[in-house]
Amino acid sequence: MIKAPRGTVDILPEQSKKWQELEQLIRSICSYYNVQEIRTPIFEHTELFVRSVGETTDVVNKEMYTFADKKGRSMTLRPEGTAGVARSYIENKLYALPEKVQKLFYMGPMFRYERPQSGRQRQFHQFGVEMLGIESPYLDVECMVMAITLVDTLGIQNVKLHVNSLGDEQSRQNYKEVLMAHFEPSLNELCSDCQNRYATNPLRILDCKVDKSHPVMANAPRTIDYLTDGAKAHFDKVCALLDDLEIEYVVDPSLVRGLDYYNHTVFEIISDDPRLGNGATLGGGGRYNGLIGELGGQDSAGVGFAFGLERMMIAIGDELGDDDGLDVYVMPLGEAALDLAVQIAAMLRANGFKTDLDYQQRSMKGQFKSVDRFNAKFALILGESELAKEVVIVKNNATKQQSEVDLGDIVKYLENEIAAGEHHHE
Ligand code: AMP
Numbered sequence: 447m448i449k450a451p452r453g454t455v456d457i458l459p460e461q462s463k464k465w466q467e468l469e470q471l472i473r474s475i476c477s478y479y480n481v482q483e484i485r486t487p488i489f490e491h492t493e494l495f496v497r498s499v500g501e502t503t504d505v506v507n508k509e510m511y512t513f514a515d516k517k518g519r520s521m522t523l524r525p526e527g528t529a530g531v532a533r534s535y536i537e538n539k540l541y542a543l544p545e546k547v548q549k550l551f552y553m554g555p556m557f558r559y560e561r562p563q564s565g566r567q568r569q570f571h572q573f574g575v576e577m578l579g580i581e582s583p584y585l586d587v588e589c590m591v592m593a594i595t596l597v598d599t600l601g602i603q604n605v606k607l608h609v610n611s612l613g614d615e616q617s618r619q620n621y622k623e624v625l626m627a628h629f630e631p632s633l634n635e636l637c638s639d640c641q642n643r644y645a646t647n648p649l650r651i652l653d654c655k656v657d658k659s660h661p662v663m664a665n666a667p668r669t670i671d672y673l674t675d676g677a678k679a680h681f682d683k684v685c686a687l688l689d690d691l692e693i694e695y696v697v698d699p700s701l702v703r704g705l706d707y708y709n710h711t712v713f714e715i716i717s718d719d720p721r722l723g724n725g726a727t728l729g730g731g732g733r734y735n736g737l738i739g740e741l742g743g744q745d746s747a748g749v750g751f752a753f754g755l756e757r758m759m760i761a762i763g764d765e766l767g768d769d770d771g772l773d774v775y776v777m778p779l780g781e782a783a784l785d786l787a788v789q790i791a792a793m794l795r796a797n798g799f800k801t802d803l804d805y806q807q808r809s810m811k812g813q814f815k816s817v818d819r820f821n822a823k824f825a826l827i828l829g830e831s832e833l834a835k836e837v838v839i840v841k842n843n844a845t846k847q848q849s850e851v852d853l854g855d856i857v858k859y860l861e862n863e864i865a866a867g868e869h870h871h872e
Contacts (some may be wrong), residue, residue: 454570464767500706536743729753772823
């Protein structure tokens with residue numbers, strides 16, 4: 447028996463309704479912010495992720511699905527969405543469009559070779575937003591507001607917005623030196639990964655899951671204490687704007703994020719929903735001013751965020767996913783009725799009714815079970831005597847009333863019944 451690969455799941459029809467609703471809601475929020483969809487390839491040249499996400503990150507080092515294609519080129523299934531969007535922005539010269547600020551979103555599967563657990567898969571889905579073209583703290587804040595609006599609209603409670611600043615290049619350089627001096631005396635007490643990180647990317651030590659309780663972590667220097675004047679002004683403006691908009695947030699100096707391309711503002715939306723495990727991150731993002739330049743484009747600013755859809759699904763619980771059901775289920779009784787039932791179903795579908803019918807010549811009782819399972823508003827019963835009289839029996843599943851209706855009058859009859867039902871509801 448061939449099973450789905452470890453860390454992947456099938457989204458079965460029972461859950462896909464909830465997925466569609468979540469996706470629909472996301473699309474609708476994007477339209478309110480004038481954020482347009484971009485669809486980039488699921489695989490890219492490996493080098494794209496190495497150069498953007500960063501050579502020393504866990505994502506690139508340990509988690510990528512990398513393969514050689516038939517010509518021996520190294521390809522990678524995308525582990526995140528920003529790199530592909532940035533590549534596309536450069537390749538398609540979106541920076542040269544008359545509208546300098548490009549607000550883009552993507553939604554789709556991502557791939558990371560991680561240890562599967564609740565809210566962590568090897569194929570998972572992200573929704574992400576990128577705002578490219580100008581460096582403005584207003585856009586950092588628009589991203590955060592959008593992210594908060596999304597979780598609020600979904601009714602997800604007990605979330606906190608954590609914010610930090612990594613500063614500009616000079617701030618990071620200053621900070622890096624202080625950080626290395628801080629860790630040096632206790633380096634041999636840290637894990638081997640951290641010892642490597644010390645040489646390659648000391649900021650990553652702050653993100654370590656193994657050493658997170660070591661005392662040297664708690665009193666580590668904080669990025670926000672080493673910002674240049676310019677970087678500090680950017681961060682102060684971000685905080686002031688959040689205050690003006692009355693968005694609650696906490697400045698979290700330990701927030702450094704797992705990917706290399708961030709600078710200035712970084713943020714995360716953290717939930718304390720126990721179903722997600724403690725302190726689970728629903729989504730996060732930040733500013734990445736160097737990224738477009740790093741990928742060979744004209745230097746250009748960007749800010750964005752991404753949410754994990756599986757984690758949102760867990761946090762949403764049973765809020766979404768109601769099934770509106772079918773309009774009509776056609777019930778042919780006996781072989782002779784099936785041909786006419788097919789005609790009626792085709793006519794109903796063409797008139798905009800969600801319709802299905804029985805192809806198995808089941809008993810009346812069996813067919814009524816399907817009427818209930820599909821939550822059909824109407825059952826159209828077509829037995830031998832109805833066939834002879836050229837009528838159907840229409841049963842309204844809400845009122846349980848039955849009427850004989852001429853074949854030519856079915857659509858008009860159903861429309862009247864639906865209108866009457868809606869009237870009744872008001
Ligand atoms: P990142 O791109 O690492 O900043 O991740 C952004 C969001 O994607 C996280 O906050 C999670 O909600 C989600 N995410 C990341 N990795 C996984 C994974 N392996 N499985 C499920 N969701 C994930």
